Amino acid sequence: MEDKLGTDSALIQEEYQYGFVTQVDEDRIPKGLNEETIRLISAKKGEPEWMTEWRLKAFRWWQKKSEPRWALLNYPEIDYQDICYYSAPKKMTDRFKNEDGEIDPEVRKTFERLGIPIDEQHRMEGVAVDAVFDSVSVATTHREMLKDMGIIFCSISEAIRDYPDLVRKYLGTVVPQTDNYFASLNSAVFTDGSFVFVPKGVRCPVELSTYFRINSQDTGQFERTLIIAEEGAYVSYLEGCTAPMRDTNQLHAAVVELIALDDAQIKYATIQNWYAGDAEGKGGIYNFVTKRGHCRGKRSKISWTQVEAGAAITWKYPSCILQGDHSVGEFYSVAVTNDRMQADTGTKMIHIGNHTRSTIVSKGISAGHSANTYRGLVQVLPDAVGCRNYSACDSMLVGATCTANTVPYIQAENSTAIIEHEATTSKISEDQLFYLRSRGIDEESAISLVVNGFCKEVFKQLPMEFAVEATKLLELKLEGSIG
Amino acid sequence: MSMNDTALAEKASETIAGFTEEAFSALTQPGNPLLRGKREEAFAEYLRLPAPHAFDEEWRKTDPALFRFDTWSALPSAAAGSVQPTDWDSAFDVVVQVDGASVSIEDRTGILSAGRAYVASLFDAAEEHPDWVQQYLQGAALPASTDKFTALNGAFWNVGIFIHIPEGTKLEKGIFLRYRQRETGAVLIPRLVIVAESGSEATVVEHLESDDEVSMGVVSARELYVDQAARLKFLTLQEWGRGTYQIGNDMAVVQRDAQVDWITLNLGSQISKLKFGSDVAGPGSSAELDGIFCTDTDQHIDQTTLQIHSAPHTYSRLLYKGAVMDQGHSVYRGIIQAKPGAIKVDAYQTNNNLVLSNGAIADTIPGLLIDADDLKCSHGATIGNLDENQVFYLRARGIPEHEARKLLILGFYDEILDRIPYASIRDRVHELLVEKLDRVL
Numbered sequence: 001m002e003d004k005l006g007t008d009s010a011l012i013q014e015e016y017q018y019g020f021v022t023q024v025d026e027d028r029i030p031k032g033l034n035e036e037t038i039r040l041i042s043a044k045k046g047e048p049e050w051m052t053e054w055r056l057k058a059f060r061w062w063q064k065k066s067e068p069r070w071a072l073l074n075y076p077e078i079d080y081q082d083i084c085y086y087s088a089p090k091k092m093t094d095r096f097k098n099e100d101g102e103i104d105p106e107v108r109k110t111f112e113r114l115g116i117p118i119d120e121q122h123r124m125e126g127v128a129v130d131a132v133f134d135s136v137s138v139a140t141t142h143r144e145m146l147k148d149m150g151i152i153f154c155s156i157s158e159a160i161r162d163y164p165d166l167v168r169k170y171l172g173t174v175v176p177q178t179d180n181y182f183a184s185l186n187s188a189v190f191t192d193g194s195f196v197f198v199p200k201g202v203r204c205p206v207e208l209s210t211y212f213r214i215n216s217q218d219t220g221q222f223e224r225t226l227i228i229a230e231e232g233a234y235v236s237y238l239e240g241c242t243a244p245m246r247d248t249n250q251l252h253a254a255v256v257e258l259i260a261l262d263d264a265q266i267k268y269a270t271i272q273n274w275y276a277g278d279a280e281g282k283g284g285i286y287n288f289v290t291k292r293g294h295c296r297g298k299r300s301k302i303s304w305t306q307v308e309a310g311a312a313i314t315w316k317y318p319s320c321i322l323q324g325d326h327s328v329g330e331f332y333s334v335a336v337t338n339d340r341m342q343a344d345t346g347t348k349m350i351h352i353g354n355h356t357r358s359t360i361v362s363k364g365i366s367a368g369h370s371a372n373t374y375r376g377l378v379q380v381l382p383d384a385v386g387c388r389n390y391s392a393c394d395s396m397l398v399g400a401t402c403t404a405n406t407v408p409y410i411q412a413e414n415s416t417a418i419i420e421h422e423a424t425t426s427k428i429s430e431d432q433l434f435y436l437r438s439r440g441i442d443e444e445s446a447i448s449l450v451v452n453g454f455c456k457e458v459f460k461q462l463p464m465e466f467a468v469e470a471t472k473l474l475e476l477k478l479e480g481s482i483g
Numbered sequence: 484m485s486m487n488d489t490a491l492a493e494k495a496s497e498t499i500a501g502f503t504e505e506a507f508s509a510l511t512q513p514g515n516p517l518l519r520g521k522r523e524e525a526f527a528e529y530l531r532l533p534a535p536h537a538f539d540e541e542w543r544k545t546d547p548a549l550f551r552f553d554t555w556s557a558l559p560s561a562a563a564g565s566v567q568p569t570d571w572d573s574a575f576d577v578v579v580q581v582d583g584a585s586v587s588i589e590d591r592t593g594i595l596s597a598g599r600a601y602v603a604s605l606f607d608a609a610e611e612h613p614d615w616v617q618q619y620l621q622g623a624a625l626p627a628s629t630d631k632f633t634a635l636n637g638a639f640w641n642v643g644i645f646i647h648i649p650e651g652t653k654l655e656k657g658i659f660l661r662y663r664q665r666e667t668g669a670v671l672i673p674r675l676v677i678v679a680e681s682g683s684e685a686t687v688v689e690h691l692e693s694d695d696e697v698s699m700g701v702v703s704a705r706e707l708y709v710d711q712a713a714r715l716k717f718l719t720l721q722e723w724g725r726g727t728y729q730i731g732n733d734m735a736v737v738q739r740d741a742q743v744d745w746i747t748l749n750l751g752s753q754i755s756k757l758k759f760g761s762d763v764a765g766p767g768s769s770a771e772l773d774g775i776f777c778t779d780t781d782q783h784i785d786q787t788t789l790q791i792h793s794a795p796h797t798y799s800r801l802l803y804k805g806a807v808m809d810q811g812h813s814v815y816r817g818i819i820q821a822k823p824g825a826i827k828v829d830a831y832q833t834n835n836n837l838v839l840s841n842g843a844i845a846d847t848i849p850g851l852l853i854d855a856d857d858l859k860c861s862h863g864a865t866i867g868n869l870d871e872n873q874v875f876y877l878r879a880r881g882i883p884e885h886e887a888r889k890l891l892i893l894g895f896y897d898e899i900l901d902r903i904p905y906a907s908i909r910d911r912v913h914e915l916l917v918e919k920l921d922r923v924l
Contacts, residue, residue, distance in 0.1 A: 070540060216796040380866075382841055397856040400826075406851040415838045424861035425853045 011180055019245030019275055022110040022215050026134075028087035031218065033080050038188055039085050045157050045191075048164060058177035067183050071344035072373045072405055075249075075286065075313050083251055085189045087134045087216040099187045107133050114242060116211045127238075127465075128153055130210040134219055137200065138201045140205060152197040153208055156224050159195035160338070165436055168350070170228055174257035174294040177346040182253040182315070183290040186222045190255065193223035197283030198233035200265075202254035205234050207463055214243035214274070214285065220251040227257070229264035229295065236267040238466060242310075243275045247283045249312060254289045262297030267305070269462055270318075271470055272311040279368075281340025284312025291318035292348075295327035295356070303330040305461040308345055309477050311447075318373065320388075322356035329358040332458040334470070336371030336477045337402070345409075346376035351387040351417070360391035363455050366402035369477055373405040380417040387414065398478065448475045463469065487506065497534040500553035501670070502635055510639065521620055525627035525637025537758050544814040544846055545756045545785040555700045569693035570819040571907045575603050575659040581673070582663050584641045592656065597650050600685070605643025605674060613721075615647060619676050624706040624734040624762070631730045635653040636704040641676035644830035648683040657686035657716075661772070667726070669702040679709035679741075686904060688718045691751070695724035707735035707742050711765070716744045720908060722751035722915060725780070730758040733803045734789070739765030746902060747774040749784050750915050760789025760818075766828040772801040773899050775912075776810025777875040778843070785814035790832060791824040792858075799820050801832040804899055806892060808923045814846040817862060821855045828858035836866045837895060892920055 001273040029040055042052040053352055067078070089104045110130050111266065130153065133183030139279040146153050152163060155183065159167050177187040194210045214221050217384035229235050243250065258266050268291075277284025287310075293302035320329030331347040349358035374393045395404035406423045428450055452459070452471055459467045491725045497632040498504075507526050537546040572578045576592040576643070579602060586604045594600050601612070609616045621627055626704035627637040646658060664671055679685055693699060701723070713733070724730060729752050736753045743761050776784050790799040807813050819830045851863040869891050877887035893916060903909045 155880045250743070300865045395852065395853070397858075400856045402856070404851070404853045406849075406862070408849060410847045410866060411844065412838050412846075412865060413837070413842075415841050415843065415868045416868060417838060417864040418868075419850065419864075421847075421864040422861070422862075423849070423851060424859070425851050426861075427857045430872070 004215045009151070014105060014163065016275060018114060018273065019049050020113070022106050024089040024106045024215070026087050026089060026216055028084050028216065031082055031084050033083070033189065037085055040190065041189060044086060045160070047160055050168065051160055054172070054177065055188050058078045061178045062098050062181065062184040062188055065184070068238040069179055069403065070300070071315055071375070072371060073313055073315060073342050073344050075342070078286065080185070084216070084219045085222070086191055087219045089133060099394045103139055109212065110215070110289065111211065114211065114213065118229070118438045123361055127207045127209050130155060131330060132192050132210060132212045132223060134216045134221065135198060135215060141242040144367045147203070147445040149202055149205070151204055152241040153201060153400065154195055156190070156193045156195045156226060159226070162194070162390055163197070165364070166228070167195070167226070168200055169228055170257070170259055174292050175255050175290050180290060182288040183255050184202045184254040185223070186224060186253045186290070188381065190222045190224040193225040193254070195225070196227040196235060196237060196309070198235045200228045200230040201232045203233065204235040207238055207416050209238040209240070212239065212241040214250060214252065217246060218248065218250070221255065223255070225241065225256040227293065229260045229261065229266050229270070231261045232263045234265045236269070236463070238250040238269045238271070238463070240271045240273070243285050245275050245283065249284055249286055251286045252311075254288070256291040256318075257396070258293035260293065260295050260297060260300035262300045264297060264303040265302045268293070269466060269482040270467060271307045271473065272310055272314075273473060276310045276341050277312040279339045282310065284341070284369070285310070286313045287311035288313075288317065289316040291316065294321045295329060295353075297327070298324040300324050300325045301328040303332070303333045303461070304347065304460065306334070306463075307458070307473065308333065308343055309473050312341060314343040314345050316345045317347055319350070320358060321350045321359065323352045324365070325353040326355045327353055327452050328356070331360045331362070333362045334365070334474070335363070335372055336365045336474060337362040337367070337372045338477055339370060341370045344372070344375055346374045349379070349389060351380040351384045351389070354458035355386040356390045359455050360389070362393040363458055364393070364395040364404055365398065365451060365454070365478070366395065366404045367398035371403040372407070373407060374423075375407045378419055378421070378469040379411045380414050380419070382413040384414050387417045388471060389419045392423040393425075394454070395425040396424065397427050426472055444479065447478060451478060487564045498530070499534065499573045499631070499635060502529070502639055507638060514607065514804070517613050517616060518605065518609045518843065521913065522638050524635050525621060528627040529579045529631060529634035529638050529690045531539075532628070534631050539877065541787070544637070545754065546572075547784065549690070549754055550686060550730060552670065552700060554668070554698070554867070556668050561743060565570060566888060570886045571659065572905060574656060574905055576600070576654055576656040577658045579644060579658070579660045579786045580663070581642050583666055583669070586644060587641060594654065594857055599649070600654060600658070601647040601649075601658070603645055603656060605640070605645050605676070608645035612647070615678065616645065619678050619706060619708055620866040622706060622708070623706055624736045624741065625732060629732060630910040632730045633704055634704050636672055636674055636692070638703050640672045642671065642673040644673070644675050646675075646677045646687060648679045650680040651682040653684040654686065657688060660687065660689045662689070662691045664727075665697055667696070667698050668690045670702065673703050673706040674703070677706070677715065677717070678708045679710060679715040681713055684714045684831070686716040686718070688908065691719065692721055693724040694726050695726055697724055698726040699728070701729040701731070703729065703731040705733035705759075707743065708913070709737045709741040711738050712740040714742045716904065718746040718748070718903065720748045720912065725753045725782075727752045728759065729755045731759065732907060733759035735761040735770070737761055737763045737765065737768040737770055738773070740767040741765065741770070742769045744771045745773070746899070748788065748912055749774065749776040750912070750919070752782070752784070754783045756785045758787040758789070760791065761799065762791040762793055763799055764793050765793050766796040768794065769798035772799070773902055775896050775899050776803070776805035776813055777919055778805075778813050779808040779923055781810045783812045787816040787818070790817070790819045790830050791822070792820065792830060793822045795825050797825065797829045799830045802895060802899060803834045805845070806839055806895070807845045808839045808919070810842050812844040812846070816848040816850070818850045818852060819860050819862065819904070820852040821858055823854045825831060826857040828855065828860065830882070831861040832862035834909065835895070838866060838868060839892070861883060888924050889917070893917070904908065
């Protein structure tokens with residue numbers, strides 16, 4: 001299709017290279033949301049009765065609530081009845097009846113085009129992938145090898161079917177159904193997502209990753225991820241996401257729950273590159289996400305790294321509840337906004353256990369007419385002795401029409417807490433650009449170098465391949481933002 | 484949506500207990516038509532604006548229901564002044580006593596009669612200088628539309644003071660305003676307007692006092708206008724008694740090349756909810772905002788500072804330091820705002836907090852709202868306790884522990900106390916802090 005398009009379109013294609021649509025026969029349910037919809041989704045996934053009830057409880061609570069509007073975001077009202085809550089490629093619908101069910105060749109091609117091989121033969125070295133297409137997980141690689149070590153890595157739907165006890169024990173214990181508006185909507189209608197269970201003392205040898213792809217029109221994607229690391233376990237998990245370019249907005253409301261028991265460590269990295277809408281702000285994904293990690297055990301550690309480069313609206317606060325004594329929470333974030341994108345993102349660090357520590361490093365880059373807000377909470381409860389937090393939130397402004405806000409909330413209720421917070425907002429340094437340009441580096445590359453230096457602290461937290469990816473993504477995003 | 488609208492309409496029609504339509508009409512003494520008009524304007528806004536609720540972001544940390552306006556009679560009938568002069572008076576050119584609602588003005592160095600400054604109650608000012616009152620009362624700094632309580636103040640103020648420093652005048656000593664309140668059950672509603680004309684220099688000091696047994700409310704509003712190249716120093720020492728509940732809204736507008744230095748010393752009151760700051764509105768203007776706070780027993784002090792930059796090439800610095808003890812709770816909310824087009828702005832905000840006892844709470848919410856590029860805006864906030872190494876160092880030199888801690892805490896505050904231009908006030912603040920610390924340590 002690219003051949004016939006004019007230069008302008010080709011340029012757009014270059015800006016967002018994942019914007020294509022895959023033509024597949026879909027099994028989709030009618031638009032709208034009511035108890036019947038939820039029963040239908042639950043039935044399609046062949047869920048047990050308790051799961052259906054669990055969803056309905058969330059739905060009943062959700063109906064009584066209204067959308068939160070405190071974030072510095074400006075978007076039209078969302079019509080929740082105008083969304084399709086379940087859509088899957090038709091050939092996939094039998095999947096749960098037959099483990100070896102065929103993957104729709106179109107879907108396979110889609111993932112190949114996205115650079116995500118989902119066949120065991122072509123799988124990436126050192127990375128196990130769970131690929132989610134609209135409402136279903138289509139394939140999960142490396143399963144056998146992981147299974148031998150006792151690690152469970154599968155889609156959440158399979159987990160509900162195959163490991164109901166584990167799911168029942170942990171699902172909703174970090175983000176309950178009644179947590180917030182979007183989380184309860186997700187609890188009611190979630191379709192797929194990943195489930196990871198790393199047993200006691202096991203160090204997961206490969207990076208686990210999930211790739212989320214929205215394809216269908218007017219659908220919402222509501223994935224749910226649950227990661228459990230038992231005593232002394234270690235797991236590193238990555239997620240990536242893209243969607244086609246469309247003029248209408250699509251809703252994505254995910255929930256991620258992480259649970260780390262004694263001495264366990266979970267690293268969770270996101271590279272979010274949903275379609276962000278065009279330069280005038282038309283279209284794009286509304287990304288309302290609740291992510292929370294629970295350091296339940298002593299000396300446990302949860303580390304969030306996120307590169308937020310896409311989505312028209314981002315509302316996302318990956319948080320850590322530091323309950324176990326000596327547990328550690330980390331949050332490293334790069335949020336880039338360009339054109340008409342709006343991001344209100346940050347973290348919450350709740351210190352409950354003694355001697356818990358947290359670090360927050362947030363880098364915001366705004367360009368074009370975008371708005372980029374860091375919003376965070378650091379709270380030390382009255383009984384938490386010897387807690388420590390350090391936060392640094394830097395914003396960089398590229399161009400005169402963008403907005404950068406920083407809204408940190410810090411609450412200390414214990415006299416032994418030590419909390420430090422620093423934030424700066426400034427323009428990209430003319431001196432640094434001049435220095436680079438006088439050495440023959442063109443302006444775009446100079447900006448890219450400075451911006452990458454600015455984000456280095458965060459990128460170095462990512463596995464190497466992803467850091468390279470993130471650097472490229474950033475370059476692409478800021479292309480043409482300085483005239 | 485329609486439900487929201489109804490809820491909003493319901494909220495808007497709420498009045499604060501005692502401040503009703505009837506109370507407003509009762510106020511209609513055949514007063515000055517100019518003041519009358521301003522009050523009516525404010526009253527209309529007061530009726531229109533929604534009453535704050537605990538679920539509003541701004542009031543989340545201080546429930547407005549804690550202000551028991553129903554227990555205070557709306558308009559105090561204060562007895563005529565009997566405030567005794569103090570030895571502070573000699574440090575000032577003009578001393579204004581506010582006792583209850585009565586205002587008396589003492590021209591100690593003859594600057595008023597010489598025309599080097601104008602200080603009067605708003606009633607007199609409206610008669611003598613209607614053009615000034617028309618321009619500045621409820622002017623650009625604090626229009627009645629700011630919020631419900633600002634509008635309430637505009638409609639119902641019962642103490643009004645107008646200060647005007649003419650062009651190019653430099654006051655040597657300054658102007659002192661002493662508020663002494665002794666009447667239980669009253670609501671003091673002071674409105675202060677200060678205008679420093681271009682090139683003038685002046686210092687204005689406020690001292691707010693009431694006894695612990697006096698149960699009262701205060702809804703204050705202050706407007707500061709600093710014209711071209713003028714310099715205004717403004718200082719408030721707030722040592723209200725524990726029966727006093729204050730809501731305040733203050734704002735300074737600083738014009739080209741002018742400067743405001745504003746120090747707030749919030750030590751008293753049971754609950755304070757204060758919002759104040761500066762708008763550096765002309766190129767080259769600057770604002771320096773400093774303050775201390777200290778809460779003990781179950782005191783609650785909630786402060787919001789605004790550093791608004793609506794013009795390019797402007798500068799602001801802010802340093803707020805506080806300690807919380809016992810069950811005390813402090814809330815500090817700082818906002819740096821660069822409006823569109825405000826380039827070459829340099830703004831910094833620092834908030835340091837000491838949490839000295841378990842059970843005490845320090846909240847800090849420093850915020851940056853930036854709508855322009857080519858600027859530098861930063862903030863830093865810390866919460867912690869004393870450095871035990873420093874305590875140890877002092878103890879190793881034979882200083883008892885509580886003395887050592889006291890010294891360190893006073894040292895923590897010194898950075899700001901040093902900026903107080905009057906020794907008498909510095910000493911008083913020192914004394915108040917020592918009193919508080921001796922009780923707790």
